[in-house]
Amino acid sequence: MTKKSINKKENFRKKAHSIIFESNTYWGKFFDVALLIVIVISIVLLMLDSVDTYKFKYHNIFVTIEWFLTFLFSLEYLFRLYSVKKPSSYAKSFYGIIDLLSILPTYLEFLIHGSQFFMVFRVMRLLRVFRIFKLVHFLDARNxxxxxxxxxxxxxxxxxxxxxxxxxxxxxxxxxxxxxxxxxxxxxxxxxxxxxxxxxxxxxxxxxxxxxxxxxxxxxxxxxxxxxxxxxxxxxxxxxxxxxxxxxENLVTEVCKNCGEEHHLPDAKHCHRCGYELLEE
Missing domain, CATH: 1.10.287.70 (Helix Hairpins)
Known part of the structure; x- marks a missing residue:
């Protein structure tokens, strides 16, 4: 792999990190708003699926939408792992576990067959409610x-x-x-x-x-x-x-690509926790 291709790949990774983890850019805000809408739709779908009247009448529609949403959440999860410097650290973090739990039940339902697993399916459906915890990505005041x-x-x-x-x-x-x-x-x-x-x-x-x-x-x-x-x-x-x-009040929401630390000084060039160089817009 040539140096040019390596630099191109690294630039793409930095751009992906800026869009997914930052909210102070146009595309970062667009991504956050789009993800928020998708999460709300998935939670509403989960609630409607628990109502027998809607479940029997619109079952096929619910299944189709659920798989489409799961596909979007899977892409988001993979891109989050790809854009960080240490994917394993993010995968084991609180947000990484929530991201995984939000997509895992749908795939497990597809793999496990048989009417004897009906109660297992119900538990897996309820596990989808973990998607609502993904909303903490948008709460700057959580820390x-x-x-x-x-x-x-x-x-x-x-x-x-x-x-x-x-x-x-x-x-x-x-x-x-x-x-x-x-x-x-x-x-x-x-x-x-x-x-x-x-x-x-x-x-x-x-x-x-x-x-x-x-x-x-x-x-x-x-x-x-x-x-x-x-x-x-x-x-x-x-x-x-x-x-x-x-x-x-004077800190910015710059996210370190290496450790995920937030709230750095406006003129900071390096992360105050690990010393990693911060992204420059």
Whole structure:
């Protein structure tokens, strides 16, 4: 293979990588929008295929469309492997596994025959729902949200520990207050703690309820305290999320061809994780 052909092949690979993994070019945006439409169509098709009326009436049409969509997803998966520097790394990544799971069930249905495998087919059809996870390719904030959750987990864990202590104390108190009334349902401390958790999370099944005025007063306090379950963790995560967004607002979505790292500085020439040279438009 001549040097010219090698350079031509490498340029084609860089162009494919730019279109498939980047979204700051015209063809990159076009690819993302087209892929989004195909994913939505496949999910709608999966839902319609679960309705017996549509399934029996349009079975052949659904099968034809399914194979066509599977062909498109297969091409996308192969091109993703082709355009990256380390195909095995992408194949073992989260996105690579999702891409594979989105096309594998259709091929397995074709290979496995016999009515005894009917239930296996149904499981394979449901596995197609993994295609919806391919939508994470379009969510630029996915890493930001994941970082915010990890960064706030230390504070949230203390809050959860506080709630556990509150639940145990109030649950025990409710047993002491309501335990003498068989009609109330507070037969023991574990059941009282269960009631406290149900009330604190604002679920309120209604299978157990206090009868005495003191028990009803404690229940009212727990109901009001239940709103903090939503307010406090939300505030903690929002604070970390805001801090992360402010930190990344000046970064671009350049994707490293070698390791897949995103969010580099606008004037960056090399990946800040592995040092690989970034693509130049």
């Amino acid at each position: 930001t949200l994941a970082y915010s959750l990890r960064a706030s987990w230390y504070k949230i864990s203390y809050f959860l520990l506080f709630l556990i202590l509150i639940v145990c104390v109030i649950g025990t108190a409710m047993f002491l207050v309501e335990g003498s009334n068989p009609e109330s349902g507070f037969d023991n401390i574990p059941i009282s703690i269960y009631w406290c958790i149900v009330t604190l999370t604002t679920v309120g099944y209604g299978d157990i309820s206090p009868i005495t005025p003191l028990g009803q007063f404690l229940a009212s306090c727990i109901m009001i305290l239940g709103y903090s379950i939503i307010a406090v963790p939300t505030g903690i995560v929002t604070s970390e999320l805001t801090r992360k967004i402010q930190k990344e």
